[in-house]
Amino acid sequence: MNIGEVLGELKGDFPQVSASKIRFLEEKGLVTPRRTAAGYRKYTDADVDRLRFILALQRDQYLPLKVIKDYLDAVDRGEHPESLPGGLTLAPRSVSDQLAQELAGHTRALTRAELQGVSGAGAELLDSLEQYGMIAADEDGRYDEYSLKAARSAVVLASHGLEPRHLRPFRAAADRELGLIERVTAPLSSRRDAAAGARAAETAREISEACLGLHSALVGAGVAEMDT
Structure with a gap:
């Protein structure tokens, strides 16, 4: 398949996926389509399954690409890692549409x-x-x-x-964190190369994960003091 046909396979489950995103994943070494003599990318069904696996983990588990790549590299070496961080256990084989949706109980849009x-x-x-x-x-x-x-x-x-009125600080904190993320990713988003948007999105994901981890650690430390 060419990259347009790959997009056609993936769009149903991942409407936001783009050619630049797929090229970015290739640039990061997560997928390696073969090349024709003229240099055109050609993707197999296994490549599409691998892309679906990566995209589903990003979307549903918010895992950074480095973690996903380390897992896939281990599988490629013939190893059998039991689980991904967070306790998610997966067989290192192709991922069906159903499994991609079940990775974290992902659901369609709801009325x-x-x-x-x-x-x-x-x-x-x-x-x-x-x-x-x-x-x-x-x-x-x-x-x-x-x-x-x-x-x-x-x-x-x-x-x-x-009640929701008590939760307004969460909305304010989220807006502040988004402001920080936008400030960091703005230079990446302004570039005009094909993979710039994908790089910005991945950077935003990593910063978001770090923010959530910091928040969890700070609140957890405060709760732990209540037991002393």
């Missing part, structure tokens, strides 16, 4: 009624979450997996007496 049913949030709670910018519907009135995660978290917090 408001479906969001309410799947998350366990009442209509009033969802209204408040939207009011405070915690969740948002797309132009078709549907909600993505991030809204689902936010709604589920809000249900747990509400059970402890924390």
